[in-house]
Amino acid sequence: MTESRHPDYRKIYFVLLALLVISVAGPFVGIRWITLITAFGIAVVKARLVVQNFMHLKWEKRIVKWMLASSLALMALFFTAVAPDVMKHSGRNWVNDAALAATQRGIAAPGAEGGREGAAAEPAAGAVVVAAAGFDARAAFSTICASCHGAAGGGDGPGASGLSPKPAKFSDPAFWAGKTDAELLKAIREGGAAVGRSATMPAWGSLYDEAQARALLAFVKTLARP
């Protein structure tokens, strides 16, 4: 075992405790930059004391210092290069609408209890949903459903070739035999697996609410051929 020196650990310990007291007391001054210094400046000093003396980095070979320094430097690099995309909410030719909206909501309603469960009703994915100027079931069908179920509901859309089991044929009367509205609505909003049919039928509940799903179902019924 190599000989390593031992400083007076008790002294260092008491310095650490004193620093802890300062960092807790800092915010009571109520000035932002003082808080930042007492919080993070002191954290750096404390960590340095611990690393240098308790971990004996002071007496360690140079290569170890290089190892740790390079991992820290890499993290600084990571932060610098990623912050323009993640920390900033807008840049050249792009805007992070969702983050800006979240920030505004949070600042407008500081009493939102710091994010208590259910306190802030978040909108569904994509705060920038197209203006829902009246729901058009036909357009929705051709947008979403037709790629597999076919433009005329024949189960022959371009996506159908690769699917197994095959997508439902709405034009086929056999499909409608014994189906209830509740079951079909469930299939639209919760996916095929929810009603024991093909799991490749996705759940559209995030896109269509109950009323829209009903409108969609009403349209799909018009595709049935006698």
Added chain:
Amino acid sequence: MRASRPIATTRSATGIPTGRLAVWWVLASEVVIFGGLLASYLMHRLGHPEWANAAAVTNTWIGAFNTLVLLSSSFTAVLAHQAAEHGDGKKAARFLLFTMIGAATFIGVKSFEWYHEISEGYTITSNGFWSFYYTAAGLHALHVIAGAVIMGFVARDAARGRELQRVELIGIYWHFVDAVWIFLFPLLYIAK
């Protein structure tokens, strides 16, 4: 060269004992694991001033108490190292025991704190701040638990005077866990 196996483990071309070298490499990789998480947190925190509302809920006094506990446990860990280097395994084991008690206190206080926060409705899914809060502190707590368990084995050996060099190794790891908390404390508790 005395002919006995294993040979590789006993060589030391760098002059640093192999075990200690390995611990430093473990820590270098831990630095980037925690670094990646904390860098991500920092970006979000700076980009979302509204998270201050959530941060205001955390209890600085509990955080400060836990910092005190970890600093003290680090102190006893380094005293254990000193004792081990003087060949006093019994004393080293006793100091390690103090450190483990510190770890248990830390985890106990942490569970108490989390229990209260969760019962008040602040869970990991509440919002971004709370997600990072539970993830970062949780990852750290896992390190505390793992360190304490390993320390138990080291202390058992040390009490019998065996593998005394391991007291230093677990100590280095423990101080690292301490240093991580030194940064987590202002990041999660003080900055409101």
Added chain:
Amino acid sequence: MAQAAAPTHGPEDRAHAPHGPQGLLKYLWSTDHKVIAMQYLFTGMAMALVGGFMAYVFRMQGAFPGRSVPGFGVVTSGQYNALITNHGSIMIFWVAMPILIAAFGNYLIPLMIGADDMVFPRLNRLSYQLFLLSALVILASLVVEGGGFGGAWTAYPPLSTHPAYNLTPLGASLWIGAVALEFVAFLLGGINFITTLMNARAPGMKAYDIPMVCWMIVIASILFMLSVGPLIAGAVMLFLDQAVGTGFYDPARGGDPILWQHLFWFFGHPEVYVVLLPAVGIVLEIIATFARKKLFGYKLMLYTAVATGVLSFFVWAHHQFIAGIDPRMANIFTVTTLLISVPIAELIFVMIATLYGGSITLTTPMLWALSFIAEFMIGGVTGIYLGASGSDIYFHDTYFVLAHFHYTFFPIAIIGGFAAFTYWFPKMFGRMMNDRLGKIHFWGTVIPFNFIFIPLFITGIGGDQRRVFNYASFPGQAHLAPLRVMATVALLVMLAFQIFFFWNVIWGLRKGPKAGKNPWRSNTLEWTTDSPPPHGNWPVDEMPKVYRGPYEYGHPDRDDDYWPQNLPA
């Protein structure tokens, strides 16, 4: 008794062979670095067969969409996505890394630096066990309910985080779990490699006497260690998003999907060099041996490799030029990306220069090593198109990208792997392989390889997107269909020729002539012990000492054209 191989136990136990009649469990429990290397090697090969089968299935679908694939059936779009995702993940994480780094790193480092084992044999064993577990988890993820994860190996959220979007909640969670487990396994392995090389070198072996392949594996391990950390943190966040419902990457809840891309590529780009460098090291060893030449500028090459490694941390966002990062950042990353071509070009030049003045024998391993250089150059130069932001607008995520990285990964993992396997086979099993079968296998692999990916370069230039299971929806690409068929046919030919490899291995193991200690008349230390080396590598009192560098071929003062490292002057 063999169980007592742990380093804390008595010395006499270690003489026992770790594997024997005690069965498979004992074999799995061995701490001998050679046994663990074999475990990695054969697990990697088995996974390569799985990955190869996947390639067969989705290439068949790509060429003949909608037809039933023999041995699989009709490929649905969900299955197609799962196949390409797991092909990519398996080939990189469960084939390239275990074979190049873990298997040959484990096998070669202790032998080449004259040690009896790794410095932490039990940690080594744990590393393999975790790796095996991760391999089982990824295989399990393919057959769970809902099917395997289909969000591509980059696993961009929100597709990878929301079950409603990816429809494979269980597959996605198992996938991220397997990847994270694999990272931990390689972290443990990497620590072992690094400390072994740093500390356990034979007496007399200075830094510049270390064989290049050891350096390369260790540099790769360091790169891996320093880059994977953020992704482990990111994987935890991704897993929590999937399993608990946090919103780290969910824009509607204050998260950011771009963050994952950065975390992923901060690891993902150095990862390319993590697998490249060991392959380069392997090729250098083989070239030096069969050209009977000292490497052209040992230090130059070492510094170049380090420079490549350092630069590789500065280029990651070139994978994200058009992925929504701020366009101003793209300029910076274009500059750094093209800068990295300088050390890579240097590396290639030095490899070529090593041939100058040599005496080249084209054995099977040498053919593999030389073809690595030739093929990798194609991968290297096509990378420039993608690193330059302006042309990447067009090429991003086309088949051009796909062909480009297969021209890097195929030479690295497959050619490099075969080169190493054929070169060290005599050492590992004590018998020679058949040169004629080896050459048939070589040409039967390398020629079809070019016929797979050159057509795909052209389809990429023609605008074919990756990860499209059926081009029926894109009439503008219809004229490229014959090229897709050509690539698939070439793949079938290449897969068929792999039979010669397995035939050769079996022939070599059963009937191959005895290899002796040093069949290639090479300098490095692993050739100074028996083939296969005994447990402990050398008798306890005959551990080698090192007197010179590893590449002293054709030294003017000697009659022999080689000069082993351990011969006293």
Added chain:
Amino acid sequence: MERLIPQASSYAASVDGLILLITVLVGFWFLVAQGMFFWLIWRFRAKPGVKTQYVTGEEKHLKRWINIPHALVLVCDVVIVIGAIQVWYNIKLRLPDADASVRIIGQQWAWVFQYPGLDGKLDTDDDRYTTDDLYVEKDKTYHFELQSRDVLHDFSVPVFRLKQDAIPGRTITGWFRPTRTGTFDIQCAEICGLGHGVMAGRIHVQDASQYAAWVADARPASDQ
């Protein structure tokens, strides 16, 4: 390039020009290196009785053979970087004045296009929507606002040499100027789930009269 895929936007030719520039510079080095490589293999094949030369690679006159190409590669890199940044600046950073605008919304697995209608403003009552078919006029500069409803998508028009990811929660602005009439493919170039392979759209570039006819046909969104 032209043979494989037509150029149909104002900047397509500049992208192809950059690709050609890279091909020339890189192709030269590639041929030199491969030529040297195969020549060396042939020239220094093993011959009985010929001993290898002992070259350490430290000799100045030999090192030149590495260092000079090395410097030249760096020069080529600089040329490529300048070219690449010019093209990139023109397509992604610059935003020329718009004649018209359109909002492009990706969702699993379709494209929705929102046109400003007659008043030229988005998000008003006369906005028009189409799915999977985008109608634009030749020789007009378009600004697009790219959004996504669910996962990442990528709006890619190969004939325009245009590609940009759509990210949920963000709006990314870009531009294009069609220069050739016809109907071309729109692809999704970022894996977006099961239907990624069928997430196709078509862009109809029309001349002024055709486009005017299409606009005259315009009705409110609900009649689509």
